[in-house]
């Protein structure tokens with residue numbers, strides 16, 4: 629694509645083709661920006677959420693320090709639905725999750741969950757009172773602690789430690805793989821088991837909304853499938869609402885009811901996950917086809 633060799637070598641994550649078919653980050657950015665020149669109307673976002681949004685972001689401007697990363701970003705997802713954000717590196721995908729959870733500076737706009745404005749709640753209160761959990765925050769698992777101790781820690785905001793222990797038992801009953809390793813230190817877990825522990829740890833607080841940042845990152849294919857099965861069960865079996873970022877756009881869009889393409893801090897495309905999977909431009913830019 630005319631990108632310097634240097635840039636090509638730095639590319640990470642897109643496509644499954646050989647080096648020749650890889651597009652540089654700069655090219656993806658430029659071409660993705662051209663996908664949409666006008667905003668996506670609110671009624672379209674509402675329709676994708678079944679006209680019954682449970683989590684709504686409206687006109688959000690947010691970032692770090694004084695720097696605005698998200699510009700007039702909106703999102704709607706219904707209760708029990710899943711939404712996957714894809715887009716080039718640095719587009720602001722993680723920043724969307726950070727903003728929902730309360731890790732960013734918010735300059736304008738709002739985040740509403742179940743009709744309540746939660747824009748200004750701290751991460752602690754998001755978890756405790758708004759039923760939102762952020763999964764795969766860096767170093768969320770304590771390597772020196774056992775699996776069960778890690779789960780108990782997931783309930784540190786609960787009134788009584790006994791509540792967390794009770795919830796941990798429910799989780800062990802559901803995931804025997806974790807139960808078998810409950811007295812092992814977390815550091816000896818395999819990559820897939822560790823991811824399962826990271827997810828389970830968030831479940832101790834019984835959240836309604838799961839924010840999941842790149843669940844497949846660093847995992848072997850068989851574990852990737854396992855993680856998506858777990859998320860599928862949490863959505864379809866337990867009615868959790870899932871907002872996910874996934875570098876593996878194919879997996880993410882296959883999984884999610886709704887897909888958003890984020891480019892340069894704004895929404896470039898929004899559709900059903902399977903519709904985006906079929907979209908030739910999405911395929912070319914993000915699916916390595």
Ligand SMILES: Nc1ncnc2c1ncn2[C@@H]1O[C@H](COP(=O)(O)OP(=O)(O)OP(=O)(O)O)[C@@H](O)[C@H]1O
Pocket residue numbers: 692697715716717718719720721722723724875
């Ligand atoms: N904690 C932070 N402090 C300052 N700037 C940040 C911080 N986190 C992210 N940024 C900046 O915000 C922009 C968006 O980053 P973000 O992590 O949201 O992108 P992303 O779409 O998740 O990218 P990737 O696919 O690489 O994970 C980037 O320019 C990044 O450098």
Ligand SMILES: [Mg+2]
Pocket residue numbers: 721722723873
């Ligand atoms: Mg990210």
